[in-house]
Amino acid sequence: MTTPTGDQALIKRINTAIVLEFILRGAPLSRAQISEQSGLNKATVSSLVQDLIDGHLVEEIGTGKSSGGRKPVMLEFIATSGYAIGIDLGVNYIRGVLTDLRGTIIAERTSSLRDPEPAAAFEQLCGCIEALVAEAPDSPFGVVGIGVGVPGLVDDSGSILFAPNLKWRDVPLQRWLTERFSLPVTIDNEANMGALGEQKYGAGRTINHLIYVSVGIGIGTGLILQKSLYKGASGFSGEMGHLSIEAHGKSCTCGNRGCWEMYASEQALLEQAAVLGFEDLEALLDAAAAEQPEVLELFASIGEYLGIGIANIVNMFNPDAVIIGNRMSQARPWLENIVRQTVVQRAIGFHLRNVQLLFAELGERSSMMGAAEMTISGFFSRVKAT
Amino acid sequence: MTTPTGDQALIKRINTAIVLEFILRGAPLSRAQISEQSGLNKATVSSLVQDLIDGHLVEEIGTGKSSGGRKPVMLEFIATSGYAIGIDLGVNYIRGVLTDLRGTIIAERTSSLRDPEPAAAFEQLCGCIEALVAEAPDSPFGVVGIGVGVPGLVDDSGSILFAPNLKWRDVPLQRWLTERFSLPVTIDNEANMGALGEQKYGAGRTINHLIYVSVGIGIGTGLILQKSLYKGASGFSGEMGHLSIEAHGKSCTCGNRGCWEMYASEQALLEQAAVLGFEDLEALLDAAAAEQPEVLELFASIGEYLGIGIANIVNMFNPDAVIIGNRMSQARPWLENIVRQTVVQRAIGFHLRNVQLLFAELGERSSMMGAAEMTISGFFSRVKAT
DNA sequence: TAACTTAGTTTATTGGATAGACAAACTAAG
DNA sequence: CTTAGTTTGTCTATCCAATAAACTAAGTTA
Numbered sequence: 001m002t003t004p005t006g007d008q009a010l011i012k013r014i015n016t017a018i019v020l021e022f023i024l025r026g027a028p029l030s031r032a033q034i035s036e037q038s039g040l041n042k043a044t045v046s047s048l049v050q051d052l053i054d055g056h057l058v059e060e061i062g063t064g065k066s067s068g069g070r071k072p073v074m075l076e077f078i079a080t081s082g083y084a085i086g087i088d089l090g091v092n093y094i095r096g097v098l099t100d101l102r103g104t105i106i107a108e109r110t111s112s113l114r115d116p117e118p119a120a121a122f123e124q125l126c127g128c129i130e131a132l133v134a135e136a137p138d139s140p141f142g143v144v145g146i147g148v149g150v151p152g153l154v155d156d157s158g159s160i161l162f163a164p165n166l167k168w169r170d171v172p173l174q175r176w177l178t179e180r181f182s183l184p185v186t187i188d189n190e191a192n193m194g195a196l197g198e199q200k201y202g203a204g205r206t207i208n209h210l211i212y213v214s215v216g217i218g219i220g221t222g223l224i225l226q227k228s229l230y231k232g233a234s235g236f237s238g239e240m241g242h243l244s245i246e247a248h249g250k251s252c253t254c255g256n257r258g259c260w261e262m263y264a265s266e267q268a269l270l271e272q273a274a275v276l277g278f279e280d281l282e283a284l285l286d287a288a289a290a291e292q293p294e295v296l297e298l299f300a301s302i303g304e305y306l307g308i309g310i311a312n313i314v315n316m317f318n319p320d321a322v323i324i325g326n327r328m329s330q331a332r333p334w335l336e337n338i339v340r341q342t343v344v345q346r347a348i349g350f351h352l353r354n355v356q357l358l359f360a361e362l363g364e365r366s367s368m369m370g371a372a373e374m375t376i377s378g379f380f381s382r383v384k385a386t
Numbered sequence: 387m388t389t390p391t392g393d394q395a396l397i398k399r400i401n402t403a404i405v406l407e408f409i410l411r412g413a414p415l416s417r418a419q420i421s422e423q424s425g426l427n428k429a430t431v432s433s434l435v436q437d438l439i440d441g442h443l444v445e446e447i448g449t450g451k452s453s454g455g456r457k458p459v460m461l462e463f464i465a466t467s468g469y470a471i472g473i474d475l476g477v478n479y480i481r482g483v484l485t486d487l488r489g490t491i492i493a494e495r496t497s498s499l500r501d502p503e504p505a506a507a508f509e510q511l512c513g514c515i516e517a518l519v520a521e522a523p524d525s526p527f528g529v530v531g532i533g534v535g536v537p538g539l540v541d542d543s544g545s546i547l548f549a550p551n552l553k554w555r556d557v558p559l560q561r562w563l564t565e566r567f568s569l570p571v572t573i574d575n576e577a578n579m580g581a582l583g584e585q586k587y588g589a590g591r592t593i594n595h596l597i598y599v600s601v602g603i604g605i606g607t608g609l610i611l612q613k614s615l616y617k618g619a620s621g622f623s624g625e626m627g628h629l630s631i632e633a634h635g636k637s638c639t640c641g642n643r644g645c646w647e648m649y650a651s652e653q654a655l656l657e658q659a660a661v662l663g664f665e666d667l668e669a670l671l672d673a674a675a676a677e678q679p680e681v682l683e684l685f686a687s688i689g690e691y692l693g694i695g696i697a698n699i700v701n702m703f704n705p706d707a708v709i710i711g712n713r714m715s716q717a718r719p720w721l722e723n724i725v726r727q728t729v730v731q732r733a734i735g736f737h738l739r740n741v742q743l744l745f746a747e748l749g750e751r752s753s754m755m756g757a758a759e760m761t762i763s764g765f766f767s768r769v770k771a772t
Numbered sequence: 773t774a775a776c777t778t779a780g781t782t783t784a785t786t787g788g789a790t791a792g793a794c795a796a797a798c799t800a801a802g
Numbered sequence: 803c804t805t806a807g808t809t810t811g812t813c814t815a816t817c818c819a820a821t822a823a824a825c826t827a828a829g830t831t832a
Contacts (some may be wrong), residue, residue: 005426006400008818013821014392018617033781040391043784046780069778070828153736161736163685209619219701225616232704234740239701242734245633247694254819256697256732263633311642312706315625316607316702318618346642348628350539350547354620393820394788401789418810427790432811455795455809 004255007030012048013033015040017384023058023077024102027198029126030072054142055080055384063249080143082379085132087125087148088190088364091116091165091217094125095364096374098132099372101144101379103201107135118171125179126180126297129381132229133181144379146177147371149193151216164216164253168330184382185329190214190367192229194360195222202361209319212366213310215328220260222370223317245308256344264305268328272298282329288334297315299334307342308336314347314355325360326367332359398434399706403425403770405434409444409449409463410488416450416458435461442467442526442771465490468765472516472758473511474533474576474750477502477603479550481750485758487530487765489587493521504557512566513651517666519567520568530765531570532563533757537602542621544573550639563639574759576600576753577624579613580606580711580746583756588747589709597699598752599626601714602693605647608756609703627651631694644733650691652713656682662690667713674720683721692721693728700733700741711746718745 004010022034023085031049035042052058059078063071079102088095092115098107109128113121130147136143150173152163158174160237195212198336204212212222219241223230231237241261242254249258262268266281276294278284310322328335333357340357347355360366389537408420417435421428438444449457465488473483476499484493495514499507515532522529530569536559540550542561547562553621563571583600590598590610606629609616627647628640635644648654652667662680693706696708708718714721726743733741746752 005404005424005789006397006424008397008820010400011392011394011397011819014396018391030779035780042780043782044820047819048784066829068776068830069781074781091512156565160821225611229612232708234704234736236702236736238739239734240705242701243698244631244694244732247631247632247644247691254734256701256734258633272765279615305633308630312629315628315642316623318620318623318625320619346630348640348642350620350622391820394786397788416810421811428811429791429813430789433788450797452797452806452809456811458810 015383016048016051019045020052020057020077020384023052023075027065027310028061028074029078030074030375032072034075055383066276078101079139079301080354081139082144083136083139084144084372084375084379085129085146085341086193086368086370086375087128087146088314088371089113089125089150090190090194091120091149091151091316094121095368096128096132097365097368098135098143099369099374099376103369103373103376106137107132114168116168119170120178121166122173123294126177129177129181131221132318140380143183145186145375146181147186147188147373148177148188149188149194149371150172151190151218152189153236153239154189156231158185160187161236173325184378186371186374186378188371188374189220189222189242190245190326191239192222192231192372193374194366195224195323195364195370196229196373197362197368198323198325198360198372199224201364203358204321204323205354208322209317210321210323211317211319212323212325212360213306213313214326214367215265215306215324216326217265217267219265220310221313225317230257240313242310243309243312245305245312256376258307260309262345264302266333268305269298269302269328272301281330285294285330288331296334299331300338302328302331303335303338304342308340308346309358310339311343311346314343319355323358323360325362327364329360345365392501400771401430402434405431406443406463406766406770409438409461412545414447414450414460414462415470416460417452420460420461421713424425434541434714441769443695446736453478463488466523468530469522469525469552470530470758470761470765471515471734472754472756472761473514473532473542473580474508474579474754474757475499475511475534476576477537478516480507480772481754482514482518483729483751483754484521484759485755487762487763489755489759489762495519502552504554507552508562509553512563515563515567520530526658527765529569531572533572533574533579533759533764534559534756535574535576535753536565537576537604539622539625540573540575540615544571547574548623550607570661570761570764572757572764574757574760575606575608575624577606578608578617578711579754579756580752581610581709581756582615582759583752583754584709584746585610586759587754589660590707593666593706593742595705597703597705598693598711598746599696599699600712600753601710602650602712603651603653605651605695607754611703626660626695626699629689629695629698631698633698646691646695650695651697652685654691655684655688658687667716671716674717677710682720685717688714689721689724693725694732696743697729697732700729700737702736705741707742707744709744709746711748714744715749 035045061076064074067188079100083102085096095110098229153161153338174185174187187337191214205209210224214220221238242259242260246258252259417431421431447462450460465486472483476741481496505745521532546557546671560571560573590596596610600606607624628645630644632644638645
């Protein structure tokens with residue numbers, strides 16, 4: 001068979017998904033409410049809810065308030081019937097969470113990456129995952145999968161093609177992890193994961209079109225268009241760090257000139273700060289808090305360049321929001337105004353009308369939470385497919 | 387009712403759409419072939435085909451070859467059961483086509499825009515449309531709608547918010563045309579229409595992710611992501627002409643600096659060519675054909691800047707193809723090599739692996755054909771909804 | 773207590789897809 | 803020219819999900 005044709009099973013999947021979606025969002029909800037709000041018949045809802053209860057995804061949590069009739073039986077999603085693992089594999093750290101199916105953090109582990117060699121790093125990663133798996137309580141579905149965000153280009157088979165800062169090339173991480181843990185594994189770029197994390201659990205909740213700009217050593221972006229991650233033809237869109245904003249500017253290792261991340265990343269900041277005797281972002285943040293003028297000027301310069309790139313993004317994508325995340329979001333107090341000014345000055349008026357400039361709410365957890373979210377939504381789509 | 391729920395009618399719509407899609411693509415096709423290729427039961431196909439025949443969308447065109455059994459009855463889409471109108475409203479011309487439902491051109495009209503004032507231009511536009519309507523043969527569905535591509539920002543209600551080169555602001559063209567003709571009307575940006583035209587009838591057939599770069603007086607882009615037009619949150623994405631490629635370059639009327647279209651558009655070309663005594667693109671093309679060195683150099687400079695912007699596009703969107711269209715595509719012989727070189731030099735290697743650089747096949751007709759296509763697909767989605 | 777409300781289930785019906793039987797129309801071999 | 807085998811397309815009985823409407827359950831209000 002070549003095409004996914006429509007039959008009764010498809011209808012049932014669609015309607016089951018609708019019912020589950022209502023319960024996921026609407027928290028305690030009765031069958032009658034679902035019927036009314038969804039437009040599905042009461043009998044249909046009853047039947048589908050029964051299936052979900054049998055499938056350990058939903059439970060009855062007692063009766064609700066009556067307004068002059070029989071009390072409703074309230075339904076709730078069983079968030080603890082399965083657990084997800086989300087990992088943020090950084091250039092010099094490994095961060096991991098165990099969450100329930102609603103994304104609530106059950107356990108968290110952070111360690112610094114001891115040896116960036118692929119094999120050694122993989123072993124350390126496995127240790128982290130094993131420790132998290134061990135913390136998962138008994139549940140009907142157990143651990144439903146593993147998601148990993150990595151600082152590099154990932155193809156659609158989950159291989160890391162190139163991770164410059166880790167110096168990795170062609171590391172088939174998804175295959176390795178699948179073989180080791182026999183669980184569904186999703187690998188994606190750190191910025192894509194961060195975008196997902198912020199959209200689901202952070203500053204971008206309820207926003208349909210958002211661009212997440214991950215400003216760390218380099219700059220990466222995650223594009224969420226019509227509510228879902230856009231990955232391009234081969235799976236690696238969003239390399240906006242290598243958007244040239246100075247056609248004849250500084251040469252970049254990527255072969256291009258004037259790449260955005262050469263002017264607006266942590267790396268760019270640190271290079272300029274070295275002259276002033278600063279060695280890391282933390283020191284600069286302290287100095288900025290102490291209102292040291294040269295440092296404030298430095299942040300202003302970075303902020304202006306950030307704004308230049310973001311104005312480009314706004315013009316091109318016409319998003320609802322741009323979220324600045326990753327390490328540089330810590331400098332929000334010294335960046336926000338200048339970024340906002342630059343964007344307002346440079347972006348097209350019509351595009352500015354409805355766009356919001358936000359900073360990541362999850363901070364360092366964006367990417368890790370996005371990885372967990374990807375695992376959870378993968379689980380749901382598998383559940384819905386049956 | 388808030389959510390589109392699944393019921394039997396939905397199944398039928400889905401399956402009818404599948405059957406119709408097969409007939410549209412597969413040209414002469416029998417019921418048995420459709421059943422086999424689609425996975426739908428023979429009886430189901432028979433029933434749906436009968437509905438399509440009753441609905442004047444499909445007809446039997448005789449028997450096909452037998453391979454040792456009963457001869458199949460071949461089916462064909464009735465392209466002439468309805469007609470669509472596609473208009474390209476330019477800065478100084480109005481171009482229109484009447485096509486059948488397969489996009490075959492039945493009639494075509496071009497005139498130069500006499501008066502760019504909205505009211506006068508609207509009257510001239512109506513004249514063009516009336517003439518095309520008059521050319522439509524009798525058919526079950528008649529003229530199924532009107533599509534118009536315009537050089538400006540269009541909101542989701544079909545109002546032209548701003549068309550700088552026409553000096554239009556807040557012109558509710560869709561409302562005007564709907565009131566006048568009582569037909570479904572679609573208005574969109576000229577670049578979006580061009581992208582659609584090239585994807586359906588031109589260089590981009592069968593390509594899922596493509597970016598159409600319309601290089602005329604300014605530069606606009608149409609984004610086709612996962613086979614369909616991406617329009618952003620408010621309906622106006624793709625203003626890549628105002629992508630800043632020189633952060634501190636020339637000031638643009640849009641408020642930004644160093645906008646791409648200040649270096650790579652027809653306008654940019656003509657400004658530089660004025661010094662050499664050229665007044666329009668046609669004269670420059672002649673001079674280039676005569677291998678006049680200063681002109682060749684001029685095109686090389688434009689080509690390099692085009693390449694710089696396209697490299698940015700490739701890095702950001704990771705598309706399958708970039709198509710250069712509109713007036714500047716005529717300069718292909720003098721642009722193609724330098725554009726290609728620049729892109730190869732500046733875009734990230736991984737993104738280059740599968741990307742094609744193409745020129746519009748429909749030439750000046752891209753936008754107009756896209757407008758017709760949008761009308762046709764609107765008609766189909768209305769048919770499928772019943 | 774009676775009258776009314778609301779929640780959720782049961783029952784009969786509807787409509788679309790399907791498998792399998794079947795008739796029609798053909799090819800090819802003897 | 804017959805006969806066997808093949809392919810097409812239709813017909814029929816059945817299945818299944820959604821639905822309306824009737825019904826049961828369990829409350830509130832006057």
